[in-house]
Amino acid sequence: MTATATEASPTDSYHGFLESLEEADEYAAIDTALGLIDAGVPAERVLLDLIAPAQVEVGERWARNEWSVAQEHAATHISERVVAAVAARAVPRPTRGRVVVACMDGEWHALPPRLVAEVLRLRGWQVTFLGASVPAAHLVSYLHRHDAHAVALACALPMRLPHAHRMIEACRRSDVPVVVGGRGFGHDGRWAHRLGVAWAPDAPAAADLVADERALRRVRPAELSQLADDEYASLAKRRGELIDGALADLRARAPGVREYTTAQLDSTVSDLGHIVDFLAAAVYVDDGSLFIDFVRWLIGILASRGVPASAVGLTLGYYVDELRDFPRAARFLGEASASAAAGTGPRAG
Incomplete structure (x- = not known):
């Protein structure tokens, strides 16, 4: 092995690569990756020790509201182009x-x-x-x-x-x-x-x-023996009704929602749908931690965008009332509501 191959490291190139993603500089990002391969670093290491961790950081910057959706999409597209370049070099x-x-x-x-x-x-x-x-x-x-x-x-x-x-x-x-x-x-x-x-x-x-x-x-x-009781199927069937009801409840109890722009309203409806979908998935696999961890993550995401945890608490409370006859869903909602009331932030997955 040559001295150059021994010294070259994806770790040493990481910050420069991430800066290229931040600046949307596709050519610099590709040059960084191919430069490592030319220095003797195996293509697999470039993929897993450079591109993969950088993409994780891209997602975390979006979650912390440090990067916009547009920045995240641009960085992801560049990472995909870098993967293609690496793939073309190693055939x-x-x-x-x-x-x-x-x-x-x-x-x-x-x-x-x-x-x-x-x-x-x-x-x-x-x-x-x-x-x-x-x-x-x-x-x-x-x-x-x-x-x-x-x-x-x-x-x-x-x-x-x-x-x-x-x-x-x-x-x-x-x-x-x-x-x-x-x-x-x-x-x-x-x-x-x-x-x-x-x-x-x-x-x-x-x-x-x-x-x-x-x-x-x-x-x-x-x-998945729990699926025999049809709780998941019944919950999934009520998805649209639950989203519409939760939105109406928010408008009634949080007057500021009535002044939302179209974009804010679309985002709110999307969040309400995600709450129902994660709850249904938790019921499907009979594991409340799936839903509770999602609620903690959602609270952290919304907090970074100036939305208080109480807003999530209102929706969880509405769903608790609506789903009293759904044993597992009601239990998971109650546990998640306690986290929302405490203002618990996101937990690492």
């Missing part, structure tokens, strides 16, 4: 079977699974990356037409878990092993285990799992 010939990588239906965070796809490709797999929000029927149709060794599915938001479960089962009916990843399954994979599917915490672990077919197929049965 290994596939020596293994096909792996299909995709985001769950309704899931638009495509960069993390793209990194997984590139790591798999660097390790010799023939990879097909289908991108963001792939409908289950379309994915299954693709699997029927192409002989896949495995399919890797990504989910960044736990509220998508019910959709994820249906997608996982659809893939299995095609007799294709499934591995999942992403924050949507919990930082420790707890909800992947609840759904009875193989889980990988990061790209290298996903690659190792895909390479071990016995481990990939050796999964426990799903632990």
Whole structure:
């Protein structure tokens, strides 16, 4: 190994790379990544030790309201361009079977699974990356037409878990092993285990799992006996009604809401929908921590934008009244309401 290769480090280039993202300087960002490869740093390290942590910081800056949505989108687009540049520089010939990588239906965070796809490709797999929000029927149709060794599915938001479960089962009916990843399954994979599917915490672990077919197929049965009581189905059916009612309640109890601009009103409706969706997902997997952690995160996000925790508390109180006949939902709402009343901020996932 040359001295240059020993000294070059993604860690040393991180701050300069992040500055390139902040300045929306695509060319500087690409030069940084390719410069590391030219210095002998493996492409996998550039992907995982430079681009991945920088993208995490991009998301955190948006969450802290330090960056606008436009800045976050620009930085993400540049990161995607850098990944493409790295992929074009490192072009290994596939020596293994096909792996299909995709985001769950309704899931638009495509960069993390793209990194997984590139790591798999660097390790010799023939990879097909289908991108963001792939409908289950379309994915299954693709699997029927192409002989896949495995399919890797990504989910960044736990509220998508019910959709994820249906997608996982659809893939299995095609007799294709499934591995999942992403924050949507919990930082420790707890909800992947609840759904009875193989889980990988990061790209290298996903690659190792895909390479071990016995481990990939050796999964426990799903632990979803609670779905027999139809509480989740009933809650999901009332989604629109609950959002409309909560908005009307906010207008009545928080007069300032009546003066909201169209953009503010759209954002509020979106937040109300997320509350219902995360609550439904918590009921689906029977884990109140999913909903409580979301409420803590939402309070932190809104606080950074000048919205007090009491606003979330009002909505939770409304849902408590409306869902008294939903045992698990009512319990999770009560626990989350206590967090909102205490003004608890976001907790690390």
